[in-house]
Amino acid sequence: MTDSAFAVVRAGALTTVQDLGRVGHAHLGVPRSGALDEPALRLANRLVGNPDGAAALETTLTGCAVRLRRGATVAVTGAPCPVTVDGRPAAWGAPVRVRSGALVEVAAATHGVRSYLAFGGGVEAEQVLGSRSTDLLSGLGPPPLADGAMLRLGAPYGPAPAVDAAPCPGPPRELVLPVALGPRDDWFTARALRTLATGEFRVSAASNRIGLRTEGPSLERARDGELPSEGMVLGALQVPPDGRPVLFLADHPTTGGYPVVGVVPEGRLAAAAQAVPGTAVRFAPRRAR
């Protein structure tokens, strides 16, 4: 076992390796994947002196714990949570220097869903189509972490910058998502579009890396029949036959046959990825520019 290895002591509910994802392969059916809260990943990497796109660990609600075999700088961002090193409290949202053999614990998120644990040098998983991201839809990239699994760190890029702490926006209590209407808003009744603008939706517990599912009013279609499969973008608000909008996140399918009523700008998806089940959601539809 080389000293770049680290052991997964507690994998948590779902912890995956994520970088900025695979771009340019959607026409082959390959989802983009990558960190759901991209600004949080970039920040964690900067705090430990990595390029923005280095791979880190993305946790889900319950955190994770790893034991290092060499000293490293680590940082936790995204969903706020207690961080401990060998049982002693350490900073969240700031670079933390840990010694060889240390147990780094990311505890359950106090609010939000996904925390990011970055290491100086990044997580060294095999690249598939230019990315180390775990893609849960198509099974590309490394498998989700399991208790007892061994992973490896990359060689450090250089000294971590001298930062004490960086500001991170906390997850909002209510998720307000702008929606640029189209391409298939004409598949819905005028009443459905009013419902989209005024209805009270909530984040469903069935949400995952593929999509944020909603509970609440259902959107009524103006026409029957099937839409021939068409390309889907990140942030697409797709409406399946039950009428409850699903917001496509990083592991979304590249084509689909349910109509997309509108698209949420990429810059707002990080907030969506941090909204816990039950969070109130409001949509603010507008015409596409």
Added chain:
Amino acid sequence: MTGSGGRVRVRGLPVGDHALLLEVDTGEAALALHAELLRRAEARTLPAVREIVPAARTVLLDGVADPRRLAAEVARWDIPPPAGGYGATVEIAVRYDGPDLADVAELWGVAPHEVARIHAAAEFRVAFCGFAPGFGYLTGLPEHHHVPRRATPRTRVPAGSVALAGPYTGVYPRSSPGGWQLIGTTDAVLWDTARTPATLLAPGTRVRFVPERPIPEPPSQQPLPAQQPARKEAST
């Protein structure tokens, strides 16, 4: 390129602020539009885009700086009919032994062995990919051979299953749930990220299915048409 050979009419639909969905009337027109987009991307006369995703009646352009301007530009293009496809024809060796072969034969009104003969005689094109990495939606069967999906999807379709649904033929790159009608099996590797390219079937690729074993001909039938004598040599 509607069926009558007219000009391709392209409608641009907004997809957020940085993508554009180009919609046409037929699958043939979508192939032609996709080919034209790839030509212009290669010649660097297309503005930078992150993804070009063809589908049944559309091509999605993602990562576009100014979708409105690009939509106006595309509407002025004169799009030639699709050429014969890209590169050599990919041949996929198939055992026509799928569990839905008899159902498909009944839907087509033919004997089960005729399904293999008809399917292997068709020339396919990869219209688009989706569902899973390396899964191509292949067109080429005439309309009277289109079939519905199974009423109840299977929870597990084995990798290498050759299947039909609607106008499409597909091959499952890996085991997954699926509702298509299974007519055969192949050992071909559809998707392998250790290979370049990872996919066997990219959009536009021409495909033929080659029976691994000669298809038995009942005595009353005519011999195989002259254009298919290569079958015996192709089976290994």
